[in-house]
Amino acid sequence: MERYTEKDLIRIREEYGRRLEERKKRKIEPGKKYILTCGGTSCLSIGGEKSTYELFKKVVAEKGIEDVEVINVGCMRMCSEGPLVALYPGGVLYTRVKDEETVRTIVDALKEDNPYIDEDHHYKDPLTGEVIHHMWEIPFFKYQESIILGRVGLIDPTSIEEYIGAGGYFGLLRALRMTPQEVIEEIYNSGLRGRGGAGFPTGLKWKFARQAQGEPKYVIANGDEGDPGAYMNRAEMEGDPFALIEGLTIAGYAVGASKGYIYTRAEYPLAAELVEHAIQVAKEKGLLGQNILGTDFSFDIEVFKGAGAFVCGEETALIASIEGKAGRPRPRPPFPAQKGLWGRPTVINNVETLMNVALIMERGAEWFKGIGTQKSTGTKVFALAGSLNVSGLVEVPLGTPIKVLVEDIARGAPQGHTLKAVQMGGPSGGCVPIEHFDVGIDYESLRSVGAIMGSGGVIALDESSCMVDVAKFFIEFTKNESCGQCTPCRDGLVEMYDILTRITEGKGKREDVEKLEKLATVVKNTSLCGLGQTAPGPVLSTLTYFKDEYMEHVENKRCPAKVCLPLIEYYILPYACKGCTICAKNCPVNAISGDPGKLHTIDPEVCIKCGTCMAVCPFDAVVKKDAYEERGELYERSQH
Amino acid sequence: MSYELTYKEVVKGYLERKGRTTEIVLPVLEEIQEKLGFIPRGAIEYLAEILRISPSVIYSTATFYHFFSLEPKGEIVLRVCRGTACHVMGSSLIMGELFSELGLEDEGTTPDGKFTVESVGCIGCCSTGPNMVIIKDGKEEIVGHLTPMKAREIIRSLRKEVSESSVGVE
Numbered sequence: 001m002e003r004y005t006e007k008d009l010i011r012i013r014e015e016y017g018r019r020l021e022e023r024k025k026r027k028i029e030p031g032k033k034y035i036l037t038c039g040g041t042s043c044l045s046i047g048g049e050k051s052t053y054e055l056f057k058k059v060v061a062e063k064g065i066e067d068v069e070v071i072n073v074g075c076m077r078m079c080s081e082g083p084l085v086a087l088y089p090g091g092v093l094y095t096r097v098k099d100e101e102t103v104r105t106i107v108d109a110l111k112e113d114n115p116y117i118d119e120d121h122h123y124k125d126p127l128t129g130e131v132i133h134h135m136w137e138i139p140f141f142k143y144q145e146s147i148i149l150g151r152v153g154l155i156d157p158t159s160i161e162e163y164i165g166a167g168g169y170f171g172l173l174r175a176l177r178m179t180p181q182e183v184i185e186e187i188y189n190s191g192l193r194g195r196g197g198a199g200f201p202t203g204l205k206w207k208f209a210r211q212a213q214g215e216p217k218y219v220i221a222n223g224d225e226g227d228p229g230a231y232m233n234r235a236e237m238e239g240d241p242f243a244l245i246e247g248l249t250i251a252g253y254a255v256g257a258s259k260g261y262i263y264t265r266a267e268y269p270l271a272a273e274l275v276e277h278a279i280q281v282a283k284e285k286g287l288l289g290q291n292i293l294g295t296d297f298s299f300d301i302e303v304f305k306g307a308g309a310f311v312c313g314e315e316t317a318l319i320a321s322i323e324g325k326a327g328r329p330r331p332r333p334p335f336p337a338q339k340g341l342w343g344r345p346t347v348i349n350n351v352e353t354l355m356n357v358a359l360i361m362e363r364g365a366e367w368f369k370g371i372g373t374q375k376s377t378g379t380k381v382f383a384l385a386g387s388l389n390v391s392g393l394v395e396v397p398l399g400t401p402i403k404v405l406v407e408d409i410a411r412g413a414p415q416g417h418t419l420k421a422v423q424m425g426g427p428s429g430g431c432v433p434i435e436h437f438d439v440g441i442d443y444e445s446l447r448s449v450g451a452i453m454g455s456g457g458v459i460a461l462d463e464s465s466c467m468v469d470v471a472k473f474f475i476e477f478t479k480n481e482s483c484g485q486c487t488p489c490r491d492g493l494v495e496m497y498d499i500l501t502r503i504t505e506g507k508g509k510r511e512d513v514e515k516l517e518k519l520a521t522v523v524k525n526t527s528l529c530g531l532g533q534t535a536p537g538p539v540l541s542t543l544t545y546f547k548d549e550y551m552e553h554v555e556n557k558r559c560p561a562k563v564c565l566p567l568i569e570y571y572i573l574p575y576a577c578k579g580c581t582i583c584a585k586n587c588p589v590n591a592i593s594g595d596p597g598k599l600h601t602i603d604p605e606v607c608i609k610c611g612t613c614m615a616v617c618p619f620d621a622v623v624k625k626d627a628y629e630e631r632g633e634l635y636e637r638s639q640h
Numbered sequence: 641m642s643y644e645l646t647y648k649e650v651v652k653g654y655l656e657r658k659g660r661t662t663e664i665v666l667p668v669l670e671e672i673q674e675k676l677g678f679i680p681r682g683a684i685e686y687l688a689e690i691l692r693i694s695p696s697v698i699y700s701t702a703t704f705y706h707f708f709s710l711e712p713k714g715e716i717v718l719r720v721c722r723g724t725a726c727h728v729m730g731s732s733l734i735m736g737e738l739f740s741e742l743g744l745e746d747e748g749t750t751p752d753g754k755f756t757v758e759s760v761g762c763i764g765c766c767s768t769g770p771n772m773v774i775i776k777d778g779k780e781e782i783v784g785h786l787t788p789m790k791a792r793e794i795i796r797s798l799r800k801e802v803s804e805s806s807v808g809v810e
Contacts (some may be wrong), residue, residue, distance in 0.1 A: 042765040045782035079767035141784030206698045231764025266670065267763055269780075270681035307666055308706035310761060325697070326704035385725035385766030393766055423724060459724045459766075473727050477761075483704075588792055589738060610737055610788040611730075 003286030005294060009169055016165025020155070025089035026136060031108055034088040035060075037097075038153065040075035040235055041270055042064045042083035042392075047098055050082045055103040063107060074239015076153040076465040078140050079392035081123060086153075087115050091135040094121050101440035126389035126411045140390050143408045144290065145371065148355050149380050152239030157274050160281050163242040169287060171361030171437030173606045175250045176295050182212060183254040187357060191377035196222055196313070196350035197375070197454040198530070199443040202357070205347055208337035209255045212345035219259040220341070221248050223264040223271070223351040224318060225311035230457030232381040233351040235393055237264065237271035240355065241278035245301060247286065247354030250361055252299045257345050260301040262351075263318055266308055276303050310427075310481035314529050315340075315348040317483065328483045329529035350455070353379060359439060372398035376442035380453070386423075386460035387413045399440040402432060406460055417462040420543070425454025425480075427474045428534030430541030431467065451543040452534070466563035468553055471539045472500040478535035489532030492523035496539065503550065504564040506557035513550050517543055562624040565609045569625055572613075574599050576621035583613035583622060648681035651690055657792050665701055669708055672732060678712045700803040706761075714749045714756035716798055717775040723762030726769035728789075734770050735759065741795045754802050755795075774798070 004012075004438065009259055022036050033195035037053040044051055050058075053072040060068050076084040081095035085106065092115050102121055109115045116122065119131045123138050125520070126465065131136045155162040161167070175183045188203025208219060221244060225233040237244060248260045264272050280302050282288040290298045309327045311317045317327040319341050342348020349357075356378055360368045372378050376398035382405065389411035402422060413419045430451035432439065439445050443453050458555040461470065480492040499516045502508045520543075527533045543550065552558050559567040563633045572592075577599050584592040584600055592606040594600030602613070602622075614622040650671045654664040664688065672683050679702055688695040702708045720726075720735050738757050742750050749756040765771050768784030771793070775781075776798075784795065 041763070041782070042768060043763050045771070045784055046768055079765070083766075158679070225764075226761055228722065228762035229725075229766055231766065234764050267760060305667070305670060306705075307670055307708060308761070309704060321666060322663060324662030324701060324702045328704075347809070383764075383766060386728055426724065457766075458723065458726065461728060465728050470724075470728070472722070477722070538698075586789060588737070588788075608736065609739055610733055610740075612787075612789050615787060615789060 004169075004285075004487055006173060009164055009173060009327075012161050012164045013167070013170070014039050014163045018165075020162065020165050020530050023088040023154070024091075026134070027091035028092070028113070028115060028185050031067065034498040035068060035070045035106075035110075036073045036076070036086040036154070036575075037070065038074075038082060039072040039086040039157075040079070040082075040238060041268075042079040043076070043084055046271075050100075052085055052097050052103065055100055055323055056085070056107070059103050059107050065111070070106075073154060073583035074152040074157050075149075075235035075393055077149065077235075077393040078123075078138075078390060080388075080390055081392075086135060087126065090115065092116070093123060093124055093135045093138065096121055098259050102501055112277045116639045126414070139411065140392070140394075140409050143404055144395050145397050147371070148236065148243075148352060148381055149239070149357060151243065152235060153238070156173075157239055157241055158277055158281075160242055160278070160285060160287075163240070165232055165363055168358070169246055171358040171363075172246050172253075173293065174288070175253055175361045176293060176297060179252045180210065180256060183250065183361070186365050187254070187360060190355055190360045190368040191366065191375075192353065192360060193376065193443065194350055195352035195356070195380065195455070197428065197452060201451060202349060202353055205337055205349070206254050207334070208250065209345045209347045212338045212371040214339075214344045216259060217255055217344055218341045218346040219248055219251040219255055219257045219260045220318065220322075220346060220348045221260070221262040221351050222313065222315070222318060222348050223262060223268075224306050224313045224483075225265060225268075225455060226313045227428075227455050227457050228432075229385055229423075229426055230241060230383050230424055230455050232383055232393060233264075234268050236269050236274050236279065236355055236381070237268070239261075241271075241275045242282065243355045243358050244275065244351055245282055245288065247349075248301060249292065249299050249355040250261065250357050251347060251349060251354060253297055257343075257347070258299055260297050260299065261304050261322060261341075262301060262321070262375060263304045263306060263312075264376075266305050272303055272305055279303065292621060294630050309483075310477070311531050313485045313530075314531060316529070317347065318348065321603055326483070328432045328485050329531070331528060352456075373440070373442050375444060377530065380441065381442075382454060382456045382458045384410050384458050384460070385419055386458075387419065387462035387464070388460045389512070392426070395409065396441070398442045399445075401438050401440050403437040405441070405458060410460070413460065413462050419460055419466070420465075421461045422457040423470065424457070425452040425537070427478045428452060428530065428537055429454045430537045431461070431545060433545040434542075449542055450537070452537065462561070464561055466504075466559050467542045467549045468500065468504055468559075469561075470564045471542045472497065472504055474538040475500055475535070478531060482531065482535075485508045486526075486528040486532065488523045488526040489528065489535065492519055492527075493532070493535055495519060496523070496536070500539075502558070503553045506553065506564075510554055513543070513547075513554060544620055558626045562626060567626055568609070569603050569604050570607055570609060570611070571612060571623055572600050572602060572627045573621045573623060576619050578619055578621070580618065581630065582616050582618065586612050586616045588612065643676060643680055644682060644746065646675055647686060651683075651687055654781075655690065660691060662693065665691070666705075666727075667700060668696075669702055669705075673708050676712075678709045681710070689693065711749070713753050714777070715755045715802055717758065718795075719725065719758050719760045719763075719773040719775065721763045721765070721771040721773070722759040723764075723769070723771075725766035726762075726771055729769045731770040733788050734772065734786050734791050738795065741792050753757045754799070754809060
């Protein structure tokens with residue numbers, strides 16, 4: 001077993017650092033080539049039976065090409081265009097590489113030193129139509145600042161050498177030369193705040209735990225990323241697991257803990273596997289375990305998999321869960337920093353927070369403070385999804401306006417759609433309407449418009465989303481995930497859900513909206529833990545900005561976005577129907593009748609409103625109609 | 641029965657590694673769930689006896705988390721992603737389609753024990769929604785860009801596979 005010393009780290013950094021520099025070159029050069037395939041869950045799920053990595057390995061071996069190295073890396077971020085493949089030097093990005101044929105085309109192109117292929121497999125800008133080959137010229141990447149994701153998607157997550165080559169473990173090395181108090185001071189000075197959403201200063205949390213009485217102490221990485229629409233932590237763990245381990249080790253040193261846990265979700269099997277592998281390797285190299293890097297400091301890490309409970313993202317519930325109990329939160333204080341796991345002082349930090357820790361210790365607090373705003377330093381990774389042309393993971397300095405994320409990076413809504421809001425912070429967050437898109441993303445500014453930073457999920461909503469339905473969706477989620485311990489959350493959310501259901505079914509009254517608002521405020525103010533306290537956010541923010549949509553449902557029994565099924569009917573436009581019978585053939589419940597060549601009609605009694613007829617009709621003859629659009633009216637319109 | 645052997649082995653494995661601590665409860669239950677597809681009553685009682693705590697404590701844990709099931713699941717488990725992005729892209733229509741195609745009223749298992757339909761918080765493939773995870777023969781496959789029609793086709797072809805494979809058994 002080879003245990004690394006400082007000298008080894010320096011040697012490896014030089015050797016692998018050089019390789020990485022070569023790999024990052026922007027100019028296409030003859031000689032050794034690196035093919036990076038995205039190994040993120042999303043890209044893997046779009047591909048076929050064999051992953052793009054396996055396909056490239058196979059084709060390169062078959063053709064007997066030397067000087068080409070295929071490396072499976074973490075998430076390459078532009079998930080909507082996946083599976084992604086990058087060629088270095090040059091940073092040429094290939095998109096939608098799903099089949100062996102495309103892989104062969106790319107490998108053949110390598111030989112000719114003209115690596116571009118057909119435009120279907122390169123990024124084509126949805127706004128300008130321009131085909132852009134190189135990653136750093138693509139707007140999606142151009143506007144990002146990648147400090148956390150810099151290594152994700154570039155290095156092999158299973159190689160500790162590549163991690164060291166990219167500067168890894170020099171943060172720990174520096175920390176071990178300082179006293180724990182100095183490390184805490186450094187983190188405090190960097191201004192780093194918790195990336196799990198609440199934004200508590202990390203250095204302060206550490207200081208409390210350091211000063212607290214009780215042995216042993218524990219540090220825990222919170223990777224229980226339960227927010228629907230958020231997968232930053234997964235990509236971070238899958239793409240750069242050593243950084244998390246390094247960050248947690250530094251936390252352990254600073255706080256005085258000898259044991260750390262990485263708590264992740266059962267839904268993320270790949271992340272758990274890669275983190276476990278990294279722990280094993282770090283142990284073998286003496287970067288984890290007894291006497292790390294030859295010092296007196298010993299530290300061990302264990303991976304703990306959650307079992308599917310959103311509330312376990314709350315720190316006291318997470319602790320209960322490790323202790324083998326149902327994940328029910330308990331009142332704070334005492335805070336975990338005083339009484340945590342097994343009643344001992346415990347620090348719980350988000351995965352991304354700890355990855356920042358490793359970087360801050362490597363590059364210094366001053367460097368970190370130079371990024372972001374004065375009160376919110378550093379960057380934040382967001383998961384962009386919803387009605388956007390390009391979507392995936394993005395990292396920007398804190399303080400970046402929402403507009404930059406949505407318009408510059410994600411290139412706005414697809415043609416024919418108009419954005420009306422973004423939902424930020426998941427079930428604990430809120431909806432920010434388009435008129436506030438120039439708000440900078442930092443902890444305070446977002447709170448001022450009724451949203452929260454949250455863990456980083458950003459979902460863009462267009463005119464086809466009903467805001468009442470979105471609010472109902474989140475309340476349904478939090479109602480199901482409530483641990484049931486305190487009354488406001490357990491019963492309040494059920495009552496809110498019932499009201500929202502009534503409204504979306506067209507049975508709501510004006511008083512219901514008032515009652516909903518009142519109830520939301522009570523749940524927010526009186527719940528025991530963060531889940532209940534923040535759960536009304538989606539309702540309160542949509543009531544603030546989109547009350548008109550609620551009122552349409554209540555007063556006119558109409559869903560303007562035509563989403564709420566009880567308020568719509570599918571209808572075939574007589575003038576447009578050619579009697580082609582396709583809709584009738586595809587209807588799963590045989591609700592459509594009509595002779596070939598003649599007008600078809602839908603029986604509303606039988607129809608389950610699945611929308612298949614609308615999707616398959618070649619003449620756009622099937623429409624959704626609501627209370628405003630009586631059949632006659634539609635027919636009349638067709639006559640003009 | 642082999643069930644009993646399996647859960648006893650799992651429990652013993654963790655006892656050896658970690659000692660008699662309730663910290664093993666979740667990992668043990670997870671492994672039993674993965675290996676057997678559900679958590680038998682006997683496993684709860686056995687674990688409680690070993691850890692010298694009341695079975696009700698283990699029962700409380702086993703019923704708290706979504707990942708655990710006290711009933712055997714169907715041969716094929718369909719897990720529809722109910723994340724925000726999938727929701728606004730129509731995951732409830734996918735769910736509805738699965739229910740109507742399989743004759744289910746709500747999440748659960750079909751009477752013939754072939755299919756289980758359930759929802760999952762978010763699988764983090766938000767750019768390719770609506771998504772569904774198909775778990776068959778211990779393997780997980782994620783299918784994205786679903787439409788009700790695509791979902792229906794998937795069910796119909798899966799149903800064919802299941803009925804063909806079980807001919808020999810019957």
